Amino acid sequence: DTAVSQTPKYLVTQMGNDKSIKCEQNLGHDTMYWYKQDSKKFLKIMFSYNNKELIINETVPNRFSPKSPDKAHLNLHINSLELGDSAVYFCASSQDWRGGKNIQYFGAGTRLSVL
Amino acid sequence: TQLLEQSPQFLSIQEGENLTVYCNSSSVFSSLQWYRQEPGEGPVLLVTVVTGGEVKKLKRLTFQFGDARKDSSLHITAAQPGDTGLYLCAGVRTGTYKYIFGTGTRLKVLA
Numbered sequence: 001d002t003a004v005s006q007t008p009k010y011l012v013t014q015m016g017n018d019k020s021i022k023c024e025q026n027l028g029h030d031t032m033y034w035y036k037q038d039s040k041k042f043l044k045i046m047f048s049y050n051n052k053e054l055i056i057n058e059t060v061p062n063r064f065s066p067k068s069p070d071k072a073h074l075n076l077h078i079n080s081l082e083l084g085d086s087a088v089y090f091c092a093s094s095q096d097w098r099g100g101k102n103i104q105y106f107g108a109g110t111r112l113s114v115l
Numbered sequence: 116t117q118l119l120e121q122s123p124q125f126l127s128i129q130e131g132e133n134l135t136v137y138c139n140s141s142s143v144f145s146s147l148q149w150y151r152q153e154p155g156e157g158p159v160l161l162v163t164v165v166t167g168g169e170v171k172k173l174k175r176l177t178f179q180f181g182d183a184r185k186d187s188s189l190h191i192t193a194a195q196p197g198d199t200g201l202y203l204c205a206g207v208r209t210g211t212y213k214y215i216f217g218t219g220t221r222l223k224v225l226a
Contacts, residue, residue, distance in 0.1 A: 004157070035216075041201055043158070043216040056213055090157050098212050101146060101165060106157025 003027050006091045006107035013081055014115055021076045021110045023091030031055075032074040033092040033104065034066060043090070049074055050097040081114045088112070118142055119204055119217035127223045128194055136189045136220045138204035145209045147180055147187045152201040161189075184209075194224045 006023040013019055025032060033056075034046040048056035052068045063079045074091060088109045094102040122137045138147065146165040150158035162171050164180035164187060171178045175198075177190040187204055204217040 041152075041219045041221070043203060043205075043219075045214060045216075048213075058213075092157070101163055103160050103163070104158075104214065106159070108156050 002107075004091055004093055004105050004107040006089075006110055008110060009108065010111050010113075012113045012115065015081055015083060017081050018077070018079045019081060019112070020078070021089055021091075021112075023074050023076070023107060025072055025091075025093040025105070027093055027105060029093040029095050029105075030071055031094045031097040031102075032068065032071070033094075034074065034076050035090040035092060035106075037088040037090060037109070039087070047074075047076075048097065055097055078112075081112075083114050086112055086114045118208075118215050119206060121202075121204060121217040121220045123220060124218065125221050125223075127225065130195055130224055130226050131193050132224075134191050134194060134222070136191075136202055136222070137186065138188070138206075138217050139186045140206070141185065142206075143184050143209045144206035145184070147184075147204060147206045148214075149178055149187070149189050150203045150205060152203060153199075158201075158203055191222075194222075196224045196226050198222060199224050 004025045031050045033048045037043045046060045047066045049068045051071045065077045068074045088111050090109045091107040092104045094104045148163045149161045152158040162178045167184045168182045169180045175192045179188045202220045205214050
C-alpha cells in the first residue's frame with residue numbers, strides 16, 4: 001500500500017502541450033510538496049501546501065499551477081510545456097509544515113520528457 | 116551558488132572500504148537530514164540531526180552535525196553493494212521552514 005503515489009510515472013509530450021501530474025498520500029499528513037529534480041540530480045522545492053493552502057511558492061513560472069482539492073491530494077498542472085521543463089517531478093508529504101524534525105515521504109517520481 | 120555543497124560528487128569504491136560524504140554550507144541550519152535515493156525511486160530519509168555536535172549511528176552509518184550547525188558528514192563503515200545510491204543532505208535554515216537539498220553524492224560500491 002503505497003504511502004505517496006503519483007501518476008503517471010512517465011510522461012512524454014511535445015513542446016507547447018499542457019499536462020497534469022497527480023499525487024495522493026494516505027498517511028493523513030497535512031503538508032504536501034512538489035519538487036523538481038534536474039539531470040544533475042539536484043532537488044529543488046517548487047511548492048508546498050498545508051491543509052489545502054499554498055505556503056511555499058518558489059519563483060516557479062506561472063505556467064505551473066498546483067491544485068489541492070483536499071489535504072490528501074496535490075496535483076500539478078503545467079501549461080505550454082518547454083524543453084527546460086524536462087525533469088523528474090517528485091511529490092512528498094509530511095506531518096506538518098514546520099520542517100526541522102519532520103519526515104518527508106516521497107513518491108516514486110514522474111519523469112517528464114518534453115520533445 | 117548552492118547553499119548546501121556535497122563532496123565528493125561521485126564515489127566508486129570496493130566492497131569493505133570505508134567512506135565519508137560531506138555536506139557544507141556557510142548558513143546555519145536548525146536541522147539537517149540525510150536521504151538515500153535509488154534509481155527510479157524517491158529519496159528515503161535515513162536520519163535527522165538537530166543539535167550542534169550531535170552524532171547518530173544507524174548500523175554501519177554514522178552521521179554527524181557540525182558544532183556550528185553549518186555542516187554535516189555521513190560515514191559508512193565496510194561499504195556493501197546495497198549502499199549504492201544517491202545520498203542527499205537536506206536542511207532547514209534557521210528562521211525558515213523550507214527544506215534545501217544538497218548537490219548530491221553518487222556512491223557506487225563494487226562487489
